[in-house]
Amino acid sequence: MKRHLVRLTLLCGFALLSTIVQAHSLQNKLYDTGEAIPKPRVMTGFVEMQHARGVPNVPFLDEAGQTQTLKQHQGKLVLVNLWATWCVPCLREIPQLQQLKQQYQGKNIAIVPISIDEDPKEVRPFLTKHNFKDYQTWFDPTQNIEQIIPANVVPATYFFDxxxxLVGFVRGYLDWGDKDVAPYLDQLIAKYGQ
Structure with missing residues (x-):
C-alpha cells in the first residue's frame, strides 16, 4: 500500500511538473523552428525544439571574476555545456569539446562551458590536474542557469540561436568526438546560426 501511494504521489508530482513546464514553454514560444534536422545515431538524445523559446539574460562569471552573459555571443549558434568537477562523464566530454572548439574556431558557433560547481576556486586546479589547463570555462555557483534551463543533470548541453x-538540448553524456557530430553541427549552424 505504501509503495502504491509513493508511486501515485511521484506520478502526480511528475504530471504537475510537466504541466507547469509545458505552460511555461507555451508562454515563451517565439517561432516555429520548422522541420527537424535528421539526426545521426550519436545525436539520438538531442532534442531539436519545435518552437524556439525566449530566455532571460542571466549573469555568469569568468575565471577573472568578470560578469559574462550569453548575449555577448548573439549572432552565433551558441552551444552551452553544463558540467561539474564531480561529474565523471563531464571529464570524458571536456577533451572532445576542446577539440570541437578548435575545429570550429572562426565559424559561426560559440562553445561555452559553464561549471555549476559551488566553489569556483576548485575548478582550475581540477582542470590543471586532468591536463585541461587551456580549457576556459564560466562559473555559475549560484545556478543562475536555472532561470533559463534545468541544471539538475550534468553534463547537459543547450543550443541557442x-x-x-533556446532551440535544442541534450541532457547527459554525448560523444562529441564521433565522426557524425560535426556534420550535424554544420547543419545546426546553417539553420540557427544565420
Whole structure:
C-alpha cells in the first residue's frame, strides 16, 4: 500500500511538473523552428525544439571574476555545456569539446562551458590536474542557469540561436568526438546560426 501511494504521489508530482513546464514553454514560444534536422545515431538524445523559446539574460562569471552573459555571443549558434568537477562523464566530454572548439574556431558557433560547481576556486586546479589547463570555462555557483534551463543533470548541453533563443538540448553524456557530430553541427549552424 505504501509503495502504491509513493508511486501515485511521484506520478502526480511528475504530471504537475510537466504541466507547469509545458505552460511555461507555451508562454515563451517565439517561432516555429520548422522541420527537424535528421539526426545521426550519436545525436539520438538531442532534442531539436519545435518552437524556439525566449530566455532571460542571466549573469555568469569568468575565471577573472568578470560578469559574462550569453548575449555577448548573439549572432552565433551558441552551444552551452553544463558540467561539474564531480561529474565523471563531464571529464570524458571536456577533451572532445576542446577539440570541437578548435575545429570550429572562426565559424559561426560559440562553445561555452559553464561549471555549476559551488566553489569556483576548485575548478582550475581540477582542470590543471586532468591536463585541461587551456580549457576556459564560466562559473555559475549560484545556478543562475536555472532561470533559463534545468541544471539538475550534468553534463547537459543547450543550443541557442543567433538571437539567444533556446532551440535544442541534450541532457547527459554525448560523444562529441564521433565522426557524425560535426556534420550535424554544420547543419545546426546553417539553420540557427544565420
Amino acid at each position: 543567433t538571437k539567444g533563443n
